[in-house]
Amino acid sequence: MIFGEKLKTERGxxxxxxxxxxxxxxxxxxxxSKWENGQxxxxxxxxxxxxxxFGLTIDELLRSxxxxxxxxxxxxxxxxxxxxxxxxxxxxxxGVVLLVIKIGVLLLNRFTSLDVxxxxxxxxxxxxxxxxxVFAGIGSGILKEKYKQD
Numbered sequence: 001m002i003f004g005e006k007l008k009t010e011r012g013x014x015x016x017x018x019x020x021x022x023x024x025x026x027x028x029x030x031x032x033s034k035w036e037n038g039q040x041x042x043x044x045x046x047x048x049x050x051x052x053x054f055g056l057t058i059d060e061l062l063r064s065x066x067x068x069x070x071x072x073x074x075x076x077x078x079x080x081x082x083x084x085x086x087x088x089x090x091x092x093x094x095g096v097v098l099l100v101i102k103i104g105v106l107l108l109n110r111f112t113s114l115d116v117x118x119x120x121x122x123x124x125x126x127x128x129x130x131x132x133x134v135f136a137g138i139g140s141g142i143l144k145e146k147y148k149q150d
Contacts (some may be wrong), residue, residue, distance in 0.1 A: 003065035010054040011036075025049050041068050044075050044150040088140040095132030102129065 011021050018032040025032070025046055034040040042050065047068075049093075051058045062069045066074045105116050118125050 003041065003061060003068045004036045005060065006065075007032075007050065008036045010056065014054070017150060021053075024053060041065075041071050044072050047072065052144065084143055085140060088136045088143065091132050092136035092140070095129040095136065098125070099129035102126075 009016070016024075019029045022029045022032045025042075027042075027046065031042070033038070035042055047058060047061055050056075051061055062072060102118065105118055108114055108116055117126070120128075
């Protein structure tokens with residue numbers, strides 16, 4: 001049995017109209033209609049709510065429909081993507097911050113009588129920001145390509 005048929009059957013067992021189910025899920029009646037007719041699928045959050053409402057396992061809902069299973073897998077990858085991308089964005093930003101600090105200290109030393117020394121050595125301050133930014137850019141690009149393929 002595909003998801004739409006399963007949803008319609010379970011809704012019927014409870015004696016609910018599409019409108020009543022929609023209210024319980026905080027969606028429109030049209031959304032419920034589209035799900036039942038196989039024109040569209042709910043998000044994973046809605047699937048969890050449906051599972052709770054009807055006392056079914058998510059497995060019972062997903063295994064009934066291969067297309068829905070594929071969509072849920074795709075959505076889960078989309079949820080993981082921003083978290084991974086955030087790490088690369090933070091690394092890139094750290095590289096930019098280090099570079100700005102280095103340039104600021106160089107300008108400060110050049111135009112004032114201060115002699116500020118950067119801790120960590122020349123190699124760290126000369127190459128560190130570049131390594132962070134390049135690594136983050138490459139990692140972000142690889143992640144973007146992997147996400148496109150999935």
